[in-house]
Amino acid sequence: MLPKIKHVRAFVARGAGADYHDQGEGHWIDDHIATPMSRYPEYRQSRQSFGINVLGTLVVEIEAEDGTIGFAVTTGGEPAAFIVEKHLSRFLEGRNPVEVEKIWDQMYFSTQYYGRKGLVVNAISGVDLALWDLLGKLRDEPVYHMLGGAVRDELQFYATGARPDLAKEMGFIGGKLPLHHGPAEGLEGMDKNIAQLAEMRSRCGDDFWLMLDCWMSLDLDYATRLAQRAYNECGLKWIEEALSPDDYWGYAALKKNAPTGLLVTTGEHEATRWGFRMLMDMECCDIIQPDVGWCGGVTELTKIANYADSKGVMMVPHGSSVYSYHFVITRHNSPFAEFLMMHPGPTEVVPMFAPQLLGEPIPEKGRMRASALDKPGFGVELNPEVPLHRPYPR
């Protein structure tokens, strides 16, 4: 019998880490990237200007009666900390930590009247991941063992960042560029997008995967024209998150309109088995990209992944560092993983959630051995040097 859960605590941390958009000045991730807010010129140059980093990182700690602590980081900051402390903690304290299914179910259905997606599911994900971390630490097992074990010896990564040419030199299998200009910047912006991609194609050679991340910024007409030009002129591998996450109909049309051979991907701002079922049943995309820290955690990701597997849809989680690595290694329909390049250049590989985690593994030559994950839980610790604030202590 495992020790019961004694206490749940929620903290906020500022700066780089799980809220990876909370970076200092001059970072590639905040340099004129197309967004749904780009239609307003005053919010075009910087995503921080419209508040992309307003929430900060949520840190959830779950302590068992024997003093063992599981933890997780995700986004959601202070409002998510409120939800965890004031609402969700009641479904854990005094319970047996093996009750992951029941705890998830109670967290989701008790918040359904104000939740279902977004911030509330971020908070649920943070608790779920902390619970899996605790279970692994109590059982002295890595999470990927508890999920069924590795189906291959190593992970392969593509890199997201402004320099796919450097990512290629570092051994990644592909590079995903942020799109810089949205529909409000007209044909001139479209030409600049294509010129940037063409420049990367010439630097990377014909065989390297190049992808475009559109961060929900386009409309169907623009996305269709961009997809056609980027595929025909630059050999684009996939067009990601071109439309609003609510526009399932637009995605279904984009997938039909896209040239054969170009993949349509989306899902990092989608949540739960029900949201992903919409994407898959409506044939919105070729690859779903749930973020493990936003979609409902590992408990929900298992359901999403099983449905994707049964439909023959590939699932390649968005970012999410160790939370994604432990899952991807257990699944054949997740043949590779994303690595978000959080170095400001990005000219070096640094841990995705640096500096918040100690022991966070990084790819070497674009790969990571399964043995790099062979530590209890998710295999990381909270960096004690990162200041934490607990806004709602009980």
Ligand SMILES: C[C@H](O)[C@H](O)CC(=O)C(=O)O
């Ligand atoms: C680079 C993208 O705009 C975003 O910041 C990250 C993302 O969507 C992804 O890694 O995928």
Ligand SMILES: [Mg+2]
């Ligand atoms: Mg993306």
